[in-house]
Every structure is written in C-alpha cells, then in structure tokens.
Amino acid sequence: MLQFTKNWQRKGRLLALAGAAAVLLAGCGGSDDDGSVELTILHINDHHSTLDGKNRELKLKNAAGERVAVTVDAAGFPRVKSAYDDLTKGAANVLKIHAGDALTGTLYFNRAGAIGEADAALMNTVCFDAFTLGNHEFDKGDAELRSFIVNQLWKGSCKTPVISANVNFGASSALNPARSPGTVQPYTIVERGGHRIGIVGLTVALKTKESSSPDPDTTFTEEAAGAQAAIDKLKAQGVNKIVVASHIGYGLDRQIIPQLSGVDVVVGADSHTLLGPDALATYGVGTPGGKYAEALKNKDGDTVCLVQAWEYAQVVGELKVKFDGGGRVTECGGTPHVLIDDNFKVGGKDPSAADLAAFQADVKASGFLRVTKANAAAAATLKPFADTVAVFKATKVAAAPDELCSRRVPGGAGSADYSRSSADCNALGQVGTRGGDIQQLVAQSYVDVANALYGGADISLQSGGGVRVPLKGTVTAANVIEVLPFGNMLYRLQITGAEARSMVEDGLDATFKAGGSTGPYPYTGGLRFDVDSQAAKGSRASNFEVRNAATGQWEPLDPARTYKLFVLSFNATGGDGYDTLRNVPAARRLDVGVLDADVFQSYIDSLQEKDAATGLPVLRKLADGFYSTKSFK
Numbered sequence: 001m002l003q004f005t006k007n008w009q010r011k012g013r014l015l016a017l018a019g020a021a022a023v024l025l026a027g028c029g030g031s032d033d034d035g036s037v038e039l040t041i042l043h044i045n046d047h048h049s050t051l052d053g054k055n056r057e058l059k060l061k062n063a064a065g066e067r068v069a070v071t072v073d074a075a076g077f078p079r080v081k082s083a084y085d086d087l088t089k090g091a092a093n094v095l096k097i098h099a100g101d102a103l104t105g106t107l108y109f110n111r112a113g114a115i116g117e118a119d120a121a122l123m124n125t126v127c128f129d130a131f132t133l134g135n136h137e138f139d140k141g142d143a144e145l146r147s148f149i150v151n152q153l154w155k156g157s158c159k160t161p162v163i164s165a166n167v168n169f170g171a172s173s174a175l176n177p178a179r180s181p182g183t184v185q186p187y188t189i190v191e192r193g194g195h196r197i198g199i200v201g202l203t204v205a206l207k208t209k210e211s212s213s214p215d216p217d218t219t220f221t222e223e224a225a226g227a228q229a230a231i232d233k234l235k236a237q238g239v240n241k242i243v244v245a246s247h248i249g250y251g252l253d254r255q256i257i258p259q260l261s262g263v264d265v266v267v268g269a270d271s272h273t274l275l276g277p278d279a280l281a282t283y284g285v286g287t288p289g290g291k292y293a294e295a296l297k298n299k300d301g302d303t304v305c306l307v308q309a310w311e312y313a314q315v316v317g318e319l320k321v322k323f324d325g326g327g328r329v330t331e332c333g334g335t336p337h338v339l340i341d342d343n344f345k346v347g348g349k350d351p352s353a354a355d356l357a358a359f360q361a362d363v364k365a366s367g368f369l370r371v372t373k374a375n376a377a378a379a380a381t382l383k384p385f386a387d388t389v390a391v392f393k394a395t396k397v398a399a400a401p402d403e404l405c406s407r408r409v410p411g412g413a414g415s416a417d418y419s420r421s422s423a424d425c426n427a428l429g430q431v432g433t434r435g436g437d438i439q440q441l442v443a444q445s446y447v448d449v450a451n452a453l454y455g456g457a458d459i460s461l462q463s464g465g466g467v468r469v470p471l472k473g474t475v476t477a478a479n480v481i482e483v484l485p486f487g488n489m490l491y492r493l494q495i496t497g498a499e500a501r502s503m504v505e506d507g508l509d510a511t512f513k514a515g516g517s518t519g520p521y522p523y524t525g526g527l528r529f530d531v532d533s534q535a536a537k538g539s540r541a542s543n544f545e546v547r548n549a550a551t552g553q554w555e556p557l558d559p560a561r562t563y564k565l566f567v568l569s570f571n572a573t574g575g576d577g578y579d580t581l582r583n584v585p586a587a588r589r590l591d592v593g594v595l596d597a598d599v600f601q602s603y604i605d606s607l608q609e610k611d612a613a614t615g616l617p618v619l620r621k622l623a624d625g626f627y628s629t630k631s632f633k
Contacts, residue, residue, distance in 0.1 A: 035325025043097040045269030048105030050312040051077045059284035061362040063354035073341040075314040077122040078374035083316040093192035099269035100134025100247035118385035120152035125378040127158040132201040132245040135208035142215040143174040161188035163201025166226025170217025186230040198234035202246040224256040231262045240327030261299040268308035276336040293334045305332035337370040398475040399611040400619040407436035408464030408518040410632035434627040439467045439523045445603030447525035450566040457566035459526040465519025484597040488568040494588040498559040502580040508540040510577030520576035524628040532633040
C-alpha cells in the first residue's frame, strides 16, 4: 500500500514513512536486495528563455511574529544550476529532466546570438538526461528547431536527448527521420542502480499545431495514444519503470493518467502550474494549483506520481520515488524548491539583526523556500549573452504612467485567465469586462501604423496570447520586444465583413471550445463586438461595428463589403485556429514585410504627448470605445 510522504527534511534528504518504524535515507537509496529502487527526479519546465534572476517579494515573519513584505533576489538559471548540483550530492539514482518550453519569452531567445543559443548554453551547464519538445520549441519552424538542437544544444559533450512520442515530422521537414535520424526520439532509456528507466516525451498536440509554427506537414498524434504507443515499446523491451516528461498541461495530465497503462511518473509542463502546499500563498510565492507529488491511479490501478515545477526558472522540483521489485511505485513525495537568495530587504533597507534571524528561521520552516546562490560557472556562461542583451535594454523609448494591464481573456475571479492580471489591474475590474490594455493597444497600433506607413487598414487582429507582458513606468526598446517576442511579420489581407465575423468566431471557438486555450482570444483594432462565451460555436460574438477612420464614427459591419485587415503572418496562415484567414486566397493577401515589434515601436514613436521630465512619448490606455470586446458574458 502506498504511503505518501507529507514532511520532507531540509534539502529533501530524509523521507518520513507514515506508519512505519524505519526511516529511509534518500541519499542511500540504491538498488535493494529485493529489487526495489529509489529515484530522485530533479525537474524544471517552461523557463522560456528566462535566464536572469529577478527581484521578488515574499511575506516573511519578522521578530514580532508579523508577516511583512520582504524583497530578495530569486530565480535565474545560475541558481537552477546550483540547485541541481546541491540536490544531486549524496542522492543515488538521479534523473535530470526539462519538460519543455525552453525557448521564447525574453531577449535571450533571439537577440543574444543564434536562436536559442543562450538557452542551450545554460541548459548544458546542467546537462539534462532528457528534454521534451514543448509547443514553443516550434515557434520558428522545424528547420530552426533542428538548428537549435544540433548546433546549440548538442554543441558540447552533453548532447541531451530530445524527446517527443507524438510528433510526426512531415516529409519536407528538416527533422524528418530520413533527413535527421535520431535528432528527436519518442523516448530515451537511462540506467540507474542497475535498473533501466524509460523517459517518454509528450508534446501538447492541438495547441502546438494551431498556436505555434511547425512545418505544414508536421503533425501531432493525440496525447494519450502517442504516450501509450511509446510506453508499450518500452514494456516490450523489459523496461518497467516509466516516466512521462509531459508538455501537455496539468489538467490534461490528470485526464490522461487514468487512460494509460504502465506509466509510473508524470513530470508535467505547459500550464505553468505551481504545485505544493497552501503555504506557498501565505509566503507570497503564489497560489498553488494542486499538490506536489500527487498520487493518482493509472489504467492498471497502480500509483502514478504527478509533479510540475511552475515557470521561468523559479522552482526546481525534487521528486523521490520508490519502486518495488516489480516496477510498481510504492512511495513518492518531494519538494518544489523555490529558489531565493538571502539578501533580504525591507522597504529597501537591510533588516535588523533580530528580523534577519526571524526571516532566516521562517524560510527554513517553510520547507520550500531554498536559499540558493547563483553558480559562478553558469553565471560566467551567461555573461557574454547578458552583455549583448544589455545593449537592447539600454534605450528608453516611452513612459507608461499607469499599468497597461495584460489579460488574454476577459472574465471575473476564477475565470480561465484571471491570475494573469496584476492584483491592481484586477481591482480596477476593467480587464474582466474588456480584456487586456496592452493587447488592445498592440491591435490598435497595427491599424494606426498601417494607415500611416503601409497602405492602410480598416481593422487588425492580434491574438491575446501573442502579447506577453504588461507595461508600466519607463519603457525600453527591450520591453517593446518582450511585449511581442515572436518575431512575426505583418500581412494585409482583403476580407469581407462576413469573413471578419467568421475570423472573430474562429478565435472565440479556439478559446472556449472543449480543450481550448487562452492564447487565441481575438483583439481587433477598428472592429468591436459583444461576446457571450457560453453561446454555441459561430454565435459567440454579436453587434459588430467597424470604425470609419474618416469620420471617427462606429458603423455596422457590412457582410458584403471588403475590408483591409492588418494581421500577423502567424494568424494569417491559420495559427491559433484562425481557419478563415488561412483560406483567404493568395490574390487577397500581401506580405507587408514589417516586424510586429517594429510596428509597435513606430506607434510609440508617433505619440504626440511627451513626458515632462524625460521627453519620452507617453503610453496610455486607449479610450473605452476602442476596446474590441464591448461586453463579455
């Protein structure tokens, strides 16, 4: 019977067995005489080119026993490297897993050398036993993904196995096995303590095909079917300890585990889910979406341990799993280590000696806050990339006196995307009824700049997930690129009013259908509508209006009229489920040849209001009437 661990000693060294007289020392967990074995699985996911550390605020108890706001340095890949090194010491049978989405999200992705070069260099300081392809690994297409793997990730001696059991590279793909044999495998097998362990990769299927940029003939098998096929092959080879490194999201992991036979551990990713005790919220880390090392049941009725390690190089998960002689899980537990420094500040000042001691004691008592210094060698590896990025970060281009809130999908507390907005933005309530300010501003910038520089546009489209960060305060050139990091070119399409309506319905369906995601939600410039998310497909939007640029008046959308649409190349070719745009014939589409971030920068440069202190253009929220979502149900 499974005994589930609830209390782990510092650094995960001691596993307390509930109801047992003995204690199992994690560092001594080699292969036992009865054929049992203990594994330590160290894992991260979704670091998204976030290589630098950051300053974060925690709620820690001071000497008076009160929880106060304390700032501290945290996260970053040099700390990830240190955590992996420290947690490996004295632990037998360690597996090091990255569950995908290493790429896209900061300037390190595409402004610090070749695509993904900085990420690969830092990943190789850890030298993972397996790396799963996430959806964002496909953002630049199959050829760039192959270049990342072969020329960057495999540049040194590490050569981390790259895995995905459900990707089928098309005949023309640079990663087709005929052209690039062995570059991406469905699984890898490692040996620990005389035992073979299979690690299966899994990539979220629909989201990757619709919301990233794999080659047109590259497809993805349904997740459960793809995983089971790989597990069956491993079983046929006598491998009876199987870990799925799954980039499909926490909710879908929970759905497919009961469908799978032979799976023992699922190391998750994609949904950026923080797992762990409720105290994570008490300490100001974040609100957990579930337990860490949750014990579920597979199709065979055997125990499966499910974990995930949040996002952005902030957490290293440490999972301890013990197998019996037949390869079944008997025990699992662990810790989501939140990586912090110990340079505590209160109100920007050093704490008193008494408060410092109290903070240190509270960190230790938490069980998940882990004081971790940046690894010097990893920091040295990062430095030349950081120096290159610093050039981009230096230029100040705008001032945003009020936060331009980020929200992909409108909705109130508890809705699908509610936690993406800051607490201040949610308190205003406007993001709940009309969506993100920054998403809408980007969409409007396309219309305005197209009319000024690129032959005109009546309307624009920007899917909510393509805009990545809010803005507030001084805005740099780097921030502009971080808002739009995917490097999409803009197209101008000639579409009818009926097609414009269908386009909006495509985005709403991709968002609200069963298995939908938040990224496709439509933000349009020059076009507005009411949304009922609970309505049937094709009927979720109503009361469409188009802004007449000449008069400034809003007029009913004419189904028969032709409108000029300024839109990202990604959406114009059907990305995020915009099938209507993909079907627009070549005669009605033009590649304008301008980068999305450059268009947004041009919009900023055109702003007439200047900040009195700096002379920088002032970025403000649009007037209420310009928001494309007029109302949201």
